[in-house]
Amino acid sequence: MLFRNAYIENAKELADLRVENGRFAAIAPSLAPQPGEEVIDLGGKLVLPPFIESHVHLDTCLTAGDPVWNMSGTLFEGIECWSKRKDKLSRQDVRERVQRCVRLYAANGVQFIRTHVDVTDPKLTAMRALIELREELRDVMEIQIVAFPQEGILSYPNGKQLMIDAVNMGADAVGAIPHFEFTREYSVESLNFALELAAKHDKLVDVHCDEIDDEASRGLETVAARALELGLYDKVTASHTTAMHSYNNAYVLRLMRLLKMSRINFVANPLVNTHLQGRMDTYPKRRGVTRVKELTAEGINVSFGHDDIFDPWYPMGNGSLRDVVFVGLNVCQMMGYEDIMNSYRFISTNAAKTLHLCDRYGIAAGRPANFIVLDAQNYYDALNKNAPVLRSVRAGRTIAETKPAQTEIRF
Numbered sequence: 001m002l003f004r005n006a007y008i009e010n011a012k013e014l015a016d017l018r019v020e021n022g023r024f025a026a027i028a029p030s031l032a033p034q035p036g037e038e039v040i041d042l043g044g045k046l047v048l049p050p051f052i053e054s055h056v057h058l059d060t061c062l063t064a065g066d067p068v069w070n071m072s073g074t075l076f077e078g079i080e081c082w083s084k085r086k087d088k089l090s091r092q093d094v095r096e097r098v099q100r101c102v103r104l105y106a107a108n109g110v111q112f113i114r115t116h117v118d119v120t121d122p123k124l125t126a127m128r129a130l131i132e133l134r135e136e137l138r139d140v141m142e143i144q145i146v147a148f149p150q151e152g153i154l155s156y157p158n159g160k161q162l163m164i165d166a167v168n169m170g171a172d173a174v175g176a177i178p179h180f181e182f183t184r185e186y187s188v189e190s191l192n193f194a195l196e197l198a199a200k201h202d203k204l205v206d207v208h209c210d211e212i213d214d215e216a217s218r219g220l221e222t223v224a225a226r227a228l229e230l231g232l233y234d235k236v237t238a239s240h241t242t243a244m245h246s247y248n249n250a251y252v253l254r255l256m257r258l259l260k261m262s263r264i265n266f267v268a269n270p271l272v273n274t275h276l277q278g279r280m281d282t283y284p285k286r287r288g289v290t291r292v293k294e295l296t297a298e299g300i301n302v303s304f305g306h307d308d309i310f311d312p313w314y315p316m317g318n319g320s321l322r323d324v325v326f327v328g329l330n331v332c333q334m335m336g337y338e339d340i341m342n343s344y345r346f347i348s349t350n351a352a353k354t355l356h357l358c359d360r361y362g363i364a365a366g367r368p369a370n371f372i373v374l375d376a377q378n379y380y381d382a383l384n385k386n387a388p389v390l391r392s393v394r395a396g397r398t399i400a401e402t403k404p405a406q407t408e409i410r411f
């Protein structure tokens with residue numbers, strides 16, 4: 001199969017993509033069709049590797065307003081709302097919502113999702129449902145599951161054993177939530193436990209790390225030190241790290257050396273964290289997003305996630321990662337021309353590093369023929385015009401298609 005006339009990743013010249021047996025066979029300008037080969041003209045549109053959701057909570061998605069709305073929009077009222085909704089959690093409930101959410105993502109060019117799943121539940125209901133769905137949806141969406149201890153590992157009854165059970169059930173990654181543990185000592189011990197568990201079972205790590213405005217929340221240095229000492233390096237990700245926003249610069253300068261040595265990844269969630277952080281501030285009010293610009297300038301890998309899709313903590317979300325990038329660039333003051341043009345990397349190649357997809361990802365001969373087509377010629381225009389994803393191709397098969405809306409101006 002031959003896909004013709006694409007601007008691949010902002011290239012200035014058009015190129016064609018040949019797909020054979022679900023993989024890219026050749027990528028070059030003006031490839032001649034072979035006898036009997038199916039040809040699809042992409043009409044001079046932008047082709048990118050598929051979008052990647054590197055941080056979301058699928059187990060809570062699509063529950064906003066059920067049974068009550070979060071009227072203040074705060075994290076704490078979100079927790080109250082969720083405790084009322086949690087009573088209704090069942091295998092069928094989780095399956096139905098996650099399937100709907102995955103279809104929303106698919107319509108918007110997402111083909112890989114890392115989801116955190118709450119394991120502070122003695123029955124592990126959501127974890128069981130997600131593990132089933134990970135297998136069932138494998139052909140259309142690759143789902144990575146993080147065992148996420150929402151209420152702590154040391155601070156929740158039987159927390160360590162629930163983490164071990166989740167790993168034995170098949171979680172792909174180990175999580176932690178050091179800033180939520182009862183004490184600083186529990187915080188450090190929870191991270192030691194989580195990273196050692198991951199090292200023992202050869203799992204990835206993704207920690208909800210310092211998602212708080214407290215500048216004294218310093219889980220990040222422990223995550224980075226253990227990633228280095230255990231040799232886990234880029235298998236480890238620190239999500240949120242919003243306290244880093246509030247650290248003093250002298251401390252950050254010292255910390256940055258360790259972060260580079262550790263090679264860990266970062267995930268920022270600009271929508272949810274601008275919404276939830278800074279709630280105790282009067283004015284000036286903190287932006288609540290980690291130091292994306294500075295981390296990126298130091299060569300440290302950062303991706304962006306949505307975090308919550310229409311749930312008690314974030315009342316918006318339609319499966320599009322476009323707004324995540326758009327708000328992220330604004331909040332992080334990364335609106336230079338090259339910053340904008342290359343910003344798709346926050347939800348594609350950078351996220352692929354976070355998910356450790358390695359050579360299973362990217363537009364290159366020999367790799368799986370996964371790509372998306374946007375209604376624009378480059379990503380600057382795609383972002384600015386909110387261009388739809390016209391086509392999502394997975395292993396050479398089109399799994400979602402969108403017809404662009406047409407507007408008629410009558411003056």
Ligand code: FE2
Pocket residue numbers: 055056057116208307
């Ligand atoms: Fe999160």
